[in-house]
Amino acid sequence: MSMTPLAQDSYPQPAARSRLGGGGVWRVILLSACFVGLAVAYSIFGDQIPADMLLLVLGVLAVIGVFCLFGLAAGLFKIAHSDDGPALQNAIVDSLDYGAVVADREGRIIYANAAYGELIAGLNRKSVVSVPRLFASAAEASEAIYRLSRAAHDGRRAVEDIRLTEGDALNGVANQPVWYRVSVQILPEIEGAGGKKLVLWSVENISRDRERQENIFLELQKAIDYLDHAPAGFFSTDGRGKIQYLNATLAHWLGYDLAEFDAGSLRLSEIVRGDGSGLLLGGSNDGQIKTEVIDIDLVKRDGTNLPVRLLHRAARLAEGDLGETRTLVLDRAPGVDASEELRNAEVRFSRFFNDTPFAIAALDESGKIVRTNAPFSRTFGNEHGEKATEGLPLTELVAPEASSRFINAIETAKSNQSTIEPVDTVLAANEERSVRLYVTGVADAGDSDERVIVYAMDTTEQRVLEQQFAQSQKMQAVGQLAGGIAHDLNNILTAIIGFSDLLLLNLRPNDPSFKDTMEIKQNANRAAGLVRQLLAFSRRQTLRLEVLEVSLLVDDLTVLFKRLIGDSITLSVDHAPNIWPVRADHIQLEQVVINLVVNARDAMPEGGSVKIRTSNVEESVAATFNYRGMPAADYVLIEVEDSGTGIPPEVLAKIFEPFFTTKDIGKGTGLGLSTVYGIVKQTGGFIYADTELGQGTTFKIFLPRYVRKEEKPEQIEQQTKVRDLTGQERILIVEDEDSVRAFASRALSSAGYVVHEADSGVDALEVLEEIDGEIELLISDVVMPEMDGPTLLTHMRERYPEIKVIFVSGYAEENIRKGLEDDSSVEFLAKPFSLKQLAQKVKTVLEGAE
Numbered sequence: 001m002s003m004t005p006l007a008q009d010s011y012p013q014p015a016a017r018s019r020l021g022g023g024g025v026w027r028v029i030l031l032s033a034c035f036v037g038l039a040v041a042y043s044i045f046g047d048q049i050p051a052d053m054l055l056l057v058l059g060v061l062a063v064i065g066v067f068c069l070f071g072l073a074a075g076l077f078k079i080a081h082s083d084d085g086p087a088l089q090n091a092i093v094d095s096l097d098y099g100a101v102v103a104d105r106e107g108r109i110i111y112a113n114a115a116y117g118e119l120i121a122g123l124n125r126k127s128v129v130s131v132p133r134l135f136a137s138a139a140e141a142s143e144a145i146y147r148l149s150r151a152a153h154d155g156r157r158a159v160e161d162i163r164l165t166e167g168d169a170l171n172g173v174a175n176q177p178v179w180y181r182v183s184v185q186i187l188p189e190i191e192g193a194g195g196k197k198l199v200l201w202s203v204e205n206i207s208r209d210r211e212r213q214e215n216i217f218l219e220l221q222k223a224i225d226y227l228d229h230a231p232a233g234f235f236s237t238d239g240r241g242k243i244q245y246l247n248a249t250l251a252h253w254l255g256y257d258l259a260e261f262d263a264g265s266l267r268l269s270e271i272v273r274g275d276g277s278g279l280l281l282g283g284s285n286d287g288q289i290k291t292e293v294i295d296i297d298l299v300k301r302d303g304t305n306l307p308v309r310l311l312h313r314a315a316r317l318a319e320g321d322l323g324e325t326r327t328l329v330l331d332r333a334p335g336v337d338a339s340e341e342l343r344n345a346e347v348r349f350s351r352f353f354n355d356t357p358f359a360i361a362a363l364d365e366s367g368k369i370v371r372t373n374a375p376f377s378r379t380f381g382n383e384h385g386e387k388a389t390e391g392l393p394l395t396e397l398v399a400p401e402a403s404s405r406f407i408n409a410i411e412t413a414k415s416n417q418s419t420i421e422p423v424d425t426v427l428a429a430n431e432e433r434s435v436r437l438y439v440t441g442v443a444d445a446g447d448s449d450e451r452v453i454v455y456a457m458d459t460t461e462q463r464v465l466e467q468q469f470a471q472s473q474k475m476q477a478v479g480q481l482a483g484g485i486a487h488d489l490n491n492i493l494t495a496i497i498g499f500s501d502l503l504l505l506n507l508r509p510n511d512p513s514f515k516d517t518m519e520i521k522q523n524a525n526r527a528a529g530l531v532r533q534l535l536a537f538s539r540r541q542t543l544r545l546e547v548l549e550v551s552l553l554v555d556d557l558t559v560l561f562k563r564l565i566g567d568s569i570t571l572s573v574d575h576a577p578n579i580w581p582v583r584a585d586h587i588q589l590e591q592v593v594i595n596l597v598v599n600a601r602d603a604m605p606e607g608g609s610v611k612i613r614t615s616n617v618e619e620s621v622a623a624t625f626n627y628r629g630m631p632a633a634d635y636v637l638i639e640v641e642d643s644g645t646g647i648p649p650e651v652l653a654k655i656f657e658p659f660f661t662t663k664d665i666g667k668g669t670g671l672g673l674s675t676v677y678g679i680v681k682q683t684g685g686f687i688y689a690d691t692e693l694g695q696g697t698t699f700k701i702f703l704p705r706y707v708r709k710e711e712k713p714e715q716i717e718q719q720t721k722v723r724d725l726t727g728q729e730r731i732l733i734v735e736d737e738d739s740v741r742a743f744a745s746r747a748l749s750s751a752g753y754v755v756h757e758a759d760s761g762v763d764a765l766e767v768l769e770e771i772d773g774e775i776e777l778l779i780s781d782v783v784m785p786e787m788d789g790p791t792l793l794t795h796m797r798e799r800y801p802e803i804k805v806i807f808v809s810g811y812a813e814e815n816i817r818k819g820l821e822d823d824s825s826v827e828f829l830a831k832p833f834s835l836k837q838l839a840q841k842v843k844t845v846l847e848g849a850e
Contacts, residue, residue: 138162158184291313397429502747642697
């Protein structure tokens with residue numbers, strides 16, 4: 001900053017200046033002289049002046065006078081008077097108890113008040129100097145003065161506190177430092193300043209305030225030191241259990257380094273054993289500050305216990321939230337308490353009371369909670385102090401339907417009756433949590449308010465396990481029922497379809513019996529579809545996989561959808577271009593989409609819209625999804641969206657469970673979505689539901705993309721030819737159902753094969769012994785009495801490993817292969833099958849053997 005120190009040294013302390021300029025006075029004198037001259041000229045040359053000229057001059061003067069009068073009245077002119085404003089302002093500034101200096105940006109002083117003059121005089125300065133010059137000799141102030149000078153030059157406001165020690169020239173006080181607060185700010189433009197921007201500097205001695213602050217700080221340090229080294233521990237937490245303060249004594253007991261402790265870095269649950277943190281964060285229900293005596297174990301950093309007695313205070317704020325807690329900690333380790341036996345007994349009781357898995361509460365005469373142990377807060381959802389329980393009736397914490405039974409148990413306990421049945425109930429605040437309450441009376445409570453003791457055991461997990469077990473029992477029962485039905489029905493349907501095919505071979509299309517036989521076969525196929533749907537929810541159905549175009553499948557069902565949803569619901573179908581093919585069961589996939597559309601209809605009783613969309617999902621896009629369990633891959637996506645009521649979260653978690661339904665009794669079986677889930681999973685896909693209450697639900701089905709394999713020219717040529725399904729190989733048929741065995745035997749014999757029959761696995765081994773294993777193919781049922789198909793396969797492989805095998809069953813192929821040690825050479829044919837399907841499968845397996 002540019003400065004002229006020599007010129008500044010010669011500046012006296014300026015006095016107040018008048019704002020009346022010299023130019024105004026001279027104009028008044030000149031105007032007066034003009035009028036005097038005119039009067040003199042008239043007196044001398046009056047006789048020579050024409051009367052007209054004289055009247056003209058007088059008229060002009062009159063006009064000027066009248067104009068001036070109007071100007072004064074209108075405010076155009078003012079009669080000048082003396083301005084005492086600057087003198088008043090200077091008097092105010094001089095009365096300030098700190099130094100004030102007005103200077104320009106180059107540091108030249110324009111004005112200095114009396115306090116600044118006294119400061120200069122006290123420092124034995126002979127002339128007024130600028131503030132930067134005043135502190136130029138103080139090395140400790142150099143950086144602060146430089147920053148202030150830069151701020152003054154740049155037109156910014158700045159404040160600095162400067163500390164000067166005894167060695168500095170400005171410190172006139174012995175044996176103690178002096179503090180100055182120096183500030184600089186820009187003044188608004190002032191008339192008469194010549195257009196210069198002025199700066200106001202202020203210098204204030206704040207040593208007394210600093211001394212007071214230092215004294216307060218020293219006293220605070222002493223208080224903290226006293227608390228840190230007190231013979232008792234102390235800590236404080238916030239309402240969420242974060243420790244805000246820990247004294248040195250308690251830190252030493254627990255093995256923590258106090259220098260490494262930061263407020264909030266340690267939680268109460270880390271130093272309190274078991275559920276004790278919930279007990280300490282309970283607080284008082286009425287918001288009052290109460291001191292509790294709690295015997296409990298703290299946890300040292302090395303994991304060992306420290307028995308202590310806590311003098312604990314916690315209260316609720318006006319809003320109901322838990323405020324800060326204050327806790328005094330008394331060490332109760334062996335050797336500290338004089339009454340060793342009594343101390344040991346109290347410590348043992350405290351551990352039994354607070355470390356038990358049971359929640360314990362003591363109730364008064366009216367059933368209100370007097371005190372609780374630590375697990376009580378965890379069991380009743382109070383581990384973070386959301387709701388204090390002390391002073392509340394325990395009946396408010398359990399479900400209303402159990403209140404009467406619980407009240408009866410309390411009355412029975414107060415009458416000291418010995419037999420009291422436990423009360424099973426759920427919590428009022430969370431119906432997912434269940435407890436079993438044991439109630440006992442207090443025979444002699446003395447001066448205590450305790451009349452009843454309640455032991456609560458959390459039975460939530462037990463109840464969930466019981467429900468899961470019951471559900472699994474139902475699933476197993478239905479699975480066994482479905483398996484038995486599927487096995488018997490598939491055998492019957494196989495025989496019906498098979499013998500229908502044999503009849504059709506001997507009938508011409510114009511034969512009257514041909515149509516009847518076709519009706520029998522078609523209805524048998526429909527029955528086979530019903531069996532597959534019965535098995536679908538347990539994922540045991542047999543899927544007949546084929547390559548499908550999803551968009552074509554949806555379009556074929558559009559007419560059916562419109563009939564299903566009715567006129568109050570609009571249907572829209574949107575397909576993305578070039579949808580990839582998928583490999584799935586055509587009938588089962590149709591059933592999936594139909595079930596979802598029906599569910600969408602039921603979710604919109606007042607009408608709405610259903611949107612069905614199909615699109616491709618590339619692997620890179622699938623990797624961005626957060627759907628659990630779905631790996632990144634190429635998928636074909638089918639979306640069924642409705643504008644219905646949405647699905648609540650508690651229902652969403654159960655929608656795919658068998659027998660779970662939100663519909664009225666008789667209107668839903670609970671198998672719809674479980675069937676959908678089973679079909680989708682068995683196809684290798686994934687299904688998820690995105691829902692929002694009041695906005696609707698979107699079911700998304702991700703099916704793996706099917707990549708067609710390139711076929712060789714000879715394979716294409718072979719497919720175009722009519723396939724010869726006859727043969728001369730030797731085949732053994734093992735089937736316990738006579739009708740199925742008879743049909744298969746007749747069908748293959750008519751095709752030229754040499755057929756042997758057996759009605760069980762044991763009989764099949766005897767036949768193999770008789771013919772010395774001279775067969776090329778074994779066709780066996782899987783489920784048979786005495787010896788099933790896999791067991792027969794194991795015995796046969798020991799002597800005849802080269803024989804090819806076809807298993808037939810009504811169960812899914814993957815379920816059959818799970819029990820096979822070597823399934824690579826075993827083929828599968830699903831029941832029910834037709835004559836053509838049997839012949840094609842046999843021919844394919846035998847040709848593969850060649």
